[in-house]
Structure formats: structure tokens, C-alpha cells
Amino acid sequence: MAVASKKIPAPDLVPVRRALLSVSDKTGLVDFARALVAAGVELVSTGGTSKAIAQAGIPVRDVSELTGFPEIMDGRVKTLHPSVHGALLGIRDDAEHVDAMRAHGIEPIDLVVVNLYPFEDVRASGADYASIVENIDIGGPAMVRASAKNHAYVAIVTDPTDYAGVLEAMQANSGALPLDFRKRLAAKAFARTAAYDAGISGWFTETLEIENPAWRAFGGRLDSVMRYGENPHQRAGFYVTGEKRPGVASARQLQGKQLSYNNINDTDAAFELVGEFDPARTAAVAIIKHANPCGVAEGATLKDAYLKALACDPVSAFGGIVALNGLLDAEAAEEIVKTFTEVIIAPEASEAAQAIVAAKKNLRLLVTGGLPDPRAAGMTVKSVAGGLLVQGRDNAVVDDLDLKVVTKRAPGEAEMADLRFAFRVAKHVKSNAIVYAKDRATVGIGAGQMSRVDSSRIAARKALDAAEAAGHAQPLTRGSVVASDAFFPFADGLLAAVEAGATAVIQPGGSMRDDEVIAAADEHGIAMVFTGTRHFRH
Template sequence: MSVQANATPLPDRVRIRRALLSVSDKTGLVEFSKGLAALGVELVSTGGTSKTLAEAGLAVRDVSELTGFPEIMDGRVKTLHPGVHGGLLGIRGDAAHRQAMDEHGIAGIDLLVVNLYPFEETRASGASRETIVENIDIGGPAMIRAGAKNHGYVAVVVDPADYGEVLAGLEANGGETDIALRRTLAGRAFARTAAYDAAVSGWFAESLGETTPKRIAIAGELAEALRYGENPHQSAGFYRTGESRSGVATARQLQGKALSYNNINDTDAAFELVGEFDPARTAAVAIIKHANPCGVAEGGDLVAAYKAALACDPVSAFGGIVALNRRLDARTAEAIVKVFTEVIIAPEADDEAIAIVAAKKNLRLLITGGLPDPRAAGRFVKSVAGGLLVQSRDNGVVDDLDLKVVTKRAPSAAELSDLRFAFRVAKHVKSNTIVYAKGGATVGIGAGQMSRVDSARIAARKAEDAAKAAGADKPATIGSVVASDAFFPFADGLLSAVEAGATAVIQPGGSMRDDEVIAAADEHGLAMVLTGMRHFRH
């Protein structure tokens, strides 16, 4: 059943006479409370918040004075009482509400300051299940929702970052809030409780092993309002979900102009790709353009890897994103800044390298403190009209797969190393994908084509263009290996790779015509291994 709307007009201005403060995060609390006290606001508080205020020399009433009931059950029950919720929900302009408040001795609460138990932080810390459950806040969300619903009379503050805005408004308006501020704060309050509930429900689904729960809630916190989206006519914002994964969302930007929507998307693609390469084993560099790699290489050091990656497609690398799997050093920085680059992202950077990049004032430098784990579980969400597609992150790693040789000739050790390299890269190229590689570097990449044959031909043509640019007499695909992100449905795609000069192939297998494809490989002396795992990326 629906509830009849109350016809009482809302006041524009409300004087703040009484504030209830109950916070887990004490950041800025004392300064804010002193500002309230200076405006003549009565402070009411709970537990640790009350103690903090009293120790700062502020006059503060305990919430039990409003409720006439002590905190019980280790603080689980302290604000769930009509003395609190009546003070938050009572409509001051409604005679019946005022009468009820007077009859039951309920004092109005004009300002509610609450931030919640640190559930998200506790979960991320790896705490026990019991500790996580104890950090599910009950009284806090109940008060926030009550006060925000009654925003015609109550201002609700859920974030210490808003203290300054609220105090400035009160000081400017003689201790009163206006309806515009109260509505804004109410919207923020409901967004906070929604995000909190999303975190709790997500944890339950994860702990229960539910990969497709009946309902799913997804929340994020605005990191930055962006100038526009993929195109200037689209609005956009960048939100953090709280995932601890190293990457663009958790990085520190040391310099350069603000990141755009496309910068963020491309930088994420670049860093996820370079995370496939263990820095203890090899240095690796990925150069990305429009979310696709135009060059990837590994080497003895970052300079060698960068130069090899750049050689794959030096034209497309102009204005690209460069991702590194090791600390950015001065020599590598000097090499990168010779080519116009939008973003450099790395786990760390030397002071000298930072100074070199600083000479390019618009070049963004992001430091992450670590690499993304390619094997880590996670969730990938994509919007469609009227719904969401949700899947687990593609955390398949070629080094964990049992590669099956299906041709008469087995790959040599050098070919096998390049095959693994090429398949790591293919995982991060838009489907249909063909990747040629030689000597631990890509030498031709075909991405996002409707036909796998076209991808093979485009990759070969890219290699020919790179050879001409380098003054080489033949493309580097001669004697290379080739990776396909999914099976060859016909032999024609494989034959295109043969024409380009590939000598070995890695692909998932699973086509109805696998035998035909294998026979074609044998006919041309190719070695072929099957992974049993595909890497579509749309």
C-alpha cells in the first residue's frame, strides 16, 4: 500500500538547535563540532564520539539522556529508540507530529552527523568473518535514512569532506540551513547507505560462493568529474569501486593534465596487459592506442623492451599509452619522451625519471605501487539497454595451461617461449585477434575484425609497414609465431599466417574443422599447440 503524502509546506530555512553526532571516522570532528558550538548548537553524541568531544573541552550530552535508556549489547543498541528516530522523523510543521513529540518528551534533532562502521575497510583487511559481521552498521544507516527522508527539517552529513561546506553555510545564514543544502545532503546520504548495502550484499554473495546472486548492487565513489566522455557531447565521471587492485583507479598522478575518459580506459587496458609479465623474470612494456596494443615486448631492461615494442608499430604509438612492469628509470624515460605520449603508468619511478618526464608538462605520469595480479578473481560489468552483463574477470594465464602439441612437428624452445608470449598479448587484444611475435616482442597485431582472416592480413600488413619505416628488407613476421585468441573456424586464417611467414601457432582449438586446420599446419611444416582456453575480448 502507498502512504499518503503530507501536505505541510517545507520551510526554506531551519535553525540548527540540536545536533546528534555519532561517527567512526573522527577526521575533522572536533573542529566541526567547535564551529557548531560557536553557533549555539547543542551537541548530543554516543560512545567514542562523545568521549572525543568531551576530551576536546566541548559540552556534550550523551544520547542516553534523550532516550532514557543506556547503551546495551556492547553498543549494538543505543540509537534505535523513539527518542532518536522521533526527533529525526517528526515533521515540525505538522500539528499531530508536534503533539506526539511533546507528549512523549521527544526533542527535535536538526542536524545528524554520522559516518558508518568501516565495513569496507574491515573486509579488505582480511579480517575474520565474525569481525566483518560486527562491522555491519545497523543504527547508523537507520538514522541516516530517517534524517534524509525528513530533509525538510533535518540536515544529514555522512562524510567528513562535507563539514566545511555545511559549516560555511551555517555561518553565512546565521546558524540556519536552506532547503537546497538539505536536499543535496539527503541525496548524498541515500547514496552512501546504498553503497554501504552494496558492499555488504556483495560480501555475502562472495562468501556464499554465489556467482549470479538474485540481486546485485554496484556502487562507486566519484573520483573525478570528467570534461566529457568518449566524445565531447557525452558527459562522464570516473568512479572508484573500492577494489584494492593496482591500476589506474588506485594510482597517484605525479604530473600532467587531467586524465580524460579515453585516457583512463586506455591506461587501464595497458596496465592490465603489462601485469601479465612477472617483473622478477623480465622487463616488459606495452604501448596502447584505443584500448588495443600497438606494440608489446619483454627484454633484459625496460629500454630494450620499449624500443622493441615501439618497433612493432611506430606510427600508431604516437599519442599512445605506455605501461611498464618495473620502476621507471631515467634511460627509459628519456626514450619514451622522444615520442609524443599521453600517459606513462608504472609501479614506481626514480627521481631522475620523474624530473625527465616533468619537462613534458602535459604528459601524465601515474605510479601504482604494484602490478595487477592476472590470476586474481574479480568482476567485470558492462551495461546494455535495460540491464547489466556481469561476468568474472578473465584470469586465465597461459603459464597455467597444459599446452597440447597437435602437429607432426613440435615447437622449438624458442618458438614455445614466443608462443606463450603471443598468447599473453592476445588475451588483451579486441576480438578477432591475431598476434605475430618474435624474440619476445610483437611484430604484427590484428585487432577487432569481423573475420579472423582479416585480422591476420592486417597484422601482416602492419609488419610490412614497420619494416619499411625501419629500412628493413623484409617484415619481421618472417620466422615469427602467431597466436589467435579463439579457434580457426577454417584453414584460411592459418594460411594467411603461413603467407606472412609464421612457423608456429598457438590457438585454443575446439573448431569442428580442427582436423582440417591441423592438416594445413602439417602440410606447411608449422608447429601448433592448443591451449583449450579462448580469450574473446569485446
């Protein structure tokens, strides 16, 4: 049952006379505490926070003086007490609340400074189960929520970056904090506890392998505010979740202007794709435009791989994203900067390569320290009107699949290598997806079409355009292989690939007309391999 409001108006200004400080992250704590005391504020604190303040020679009362009860159970119980929560939740313009506070000797608290146990960091560190559980904060979120609820009289600070703003607001208002300011702090506080609890519930879901929990919570921390989203009329911000996965969210930007919404989306697509290629086996480069690859290749060196990838569709590569699976060296950098590029992302970059890229001041260079594991579990989330679609990450890798030759002719060794390569790329092309490949490089890509036949034809047309640009007499699809992200429902898609010059096909299989497609392949001497795994990507 909802609790009725007494409709007591909140005061605009609340003088800050007493503050409770209990923080895990002690960044800026001592300076902030000293400034509060200089402004005439009495400090109350707990445990390590109280010790840090006292060691700096700043007067501070221990919270046990308020509660009349010592911290117990290794600090698990210290602030969960009526003397604390009554001081936070009391409505000071309500006579009944005032009488209750007076009767029980509860002194009001005007400012609460709390940041929570570092659950997210401990979880990311790979700590054991018991250590992670011990870093689930209880008293902290309780104080944060109590203070935020009673923002009519209490200011709640959960982020050290807000310390300066609090002091400025107090100075501008003779030691008081305005209602609008308190409201904004409360909004941030509730968002913080929501994200904190989302991390905890997500960890339990992952640890206990609960496929579809009854409630899903997601949280993230604002990393940057963007000028706009996909289009100039859309607002956008980038939030990071703390997932321990190398990529655009965890990368260090060594140079270049701020990443845009589209940059981040495309760079993530590029790096996830190039992560499919083990650097111990081969150098690989992916060039992405509008979240689709316009060229992917393996090579003896990153320079070689880049040139092969660029040759697939040099027109679309203009203004694209380049992802590499190894250290960006000077030779590769020299080639990449010859074409206008928005972002380069790689595990590392040599000093010589950094100097080359630095000549293009707007070109963003990101280093991640590693590659994403294509086999790792995880989630993808897509918003729809009124809901969220949540699914496991597509972590199927072609090297792990049981490939089945279904035609009379089996692919040769070189064809099989190209088939694996093409299917690896097709996993990261928007459906319907068709990828032609030759010598472990894409030579034609068709993406995002309503008809698989159209994807085949577009990919072939792209290959023809690239051949003409390079001065080749025939498109590179002649003698290539082709990958399809899903089965061919009819033989017409296969026949379009045959017409383009493909000699071998890799596809999931599973159509009611598989026999017709196989028969068409046999009729044209095409080798075909079934993977049994589909890679739809919408």
C-alpha cells in the same frame, strides 16, 4: 502497499538548534562541533564521538540522556530508539506527529552528522570474518536514511568535506539551512548508504562464493569529475570501488595534467596487460592505443623491452599509454619521452626517471606500488539498455594451460616461448584478435575485426609498414609465430598467417573444422598448439 502522502509543504529554511553527531571518521570533528556551538547549536553525541568533543572542552549531551537508556551490547544498541528516530522522522507541521513527540518527550533534531563504521577499510585490510561482520554499521545507516527521508526538516551530513559548506550555509541564512541544500545532502546520504550496502553484499557474495546472487549491487566513491567522456559532448566522472588491486584507480599521480576518461580506460588496459609478465622473470613493456596494444615486448631491461615494443607500430604509439612491469629507470624514461606519450604507469619510478619525465609537464606519471595479479578472481561489469552484464574476470593464464601439439611438427623451444608470449598478449587484444610475435616481441597486431582473416591481414600489413619504417627488407612476420584469441573456423585465417610468414600457431581449438585447419598446417609445415581456452574480449 504504498503510504499516501499528506502533502504537507516543506519549509524553505529550517533553523539548526540541535545536532546529533556520531562519526567513525573524526576528521575535522572538533572544529566543526566548536563552530556549531558558537552558532548556538546544542550537541548530542554517542560513544567515542561524545568523548572526543567533551575532551576538547565543548559542551555535549550523551544520547542516553535523550533515550533514557544506556548503550548496551558493546555499543551495538545506542541510537535505535524512538527518542532518536522520532526526533529524526517527525513531521513538524503535522499536528499528529507534533502531539506524539510532545506526549513522549521527543525533542526534534535538526542536523545529523554521521559517517559509518569503516567496513570497506576493514574488508580491504584482510581482517577475519568476525571482525568484518562487526564493522557492519546498523544504527548509523538507520539514522542516515531516517534523516535523509525527512530532509524537509532535517539536514544529514555523511562526509567531513561538507562541514565547511554547512557552516557557510548557516551563516548566510542566520543559522538555518535551505531546503535545496538539505535535498542535496539527502541525495548524497542515500548514495552513501547504497554504496556501503553494496560493499557488504558484495563481500558476502564473494566470501560465500555465490556465483549469481538474486540481486546485485555496485557502489563507488567519486574520485574525479572529468571535462568530458569519450567525446566532448558526454559527461563523465571516475568512481573508485576500493578493490584491493594495483592499478589506475589506486595509483599515485606524480605529475602531469588530469587524467581523461580515455586515459583511464587505456591506462587500465595497459597495466592489466603488463601485469601478465612476472618481473622476477623478465622486464616487459606494453604500449596501448584506444585500449588495444600496438606493441608489447619482453627484454633484458625495460629500455630494451620498450624499444622492441615501439618497433612493432611506431606510428600508432604516438600519443599512447606506456605500461611497465618494473621500476621506471632513467634509461627507459629517456627513450619513452622521445615519443609523445599521454601516460606512463609503473609499479615505481626512480628519482632520476621522475626528473626526466618532469621535463614533459603534461605527461602523466603514475606509480602503483605493485602489479595486478592476472590469476586473481574478480568481476567485470558492462551496462546494456535496462541491465548489467556481470561476469568473472578472465584470469586464465597461458602458463597454467595444458598446451597440446596437434600437428605433425612440434614447435621448437624458441617457437614455444614466442607462442606463449603471443597468447599472453592476445588475451588483451579486442576480438577478433591476431598477434604475430618474434623473439618475445609483437611484430604485428590485428584487433577488433568482424573477420579473423581480416585481423590476420591487418596484422601482417602493420608488420610490413613497421619494417618499411625501420628499413628492413622483409616484414618481421617472416619466421614469427601467431596467436589467435579464438579458434580458426576455417583454414583461410591460418593460410593468411602462413602467407605472412608465420611458422607456428597457438589457438584455443574447438572448431567443427579443426581437422581441416590442422591438415592445412601440416601441408605447409606449420606447428600448431591448442590451448583449450578462449580469450574473447569485446
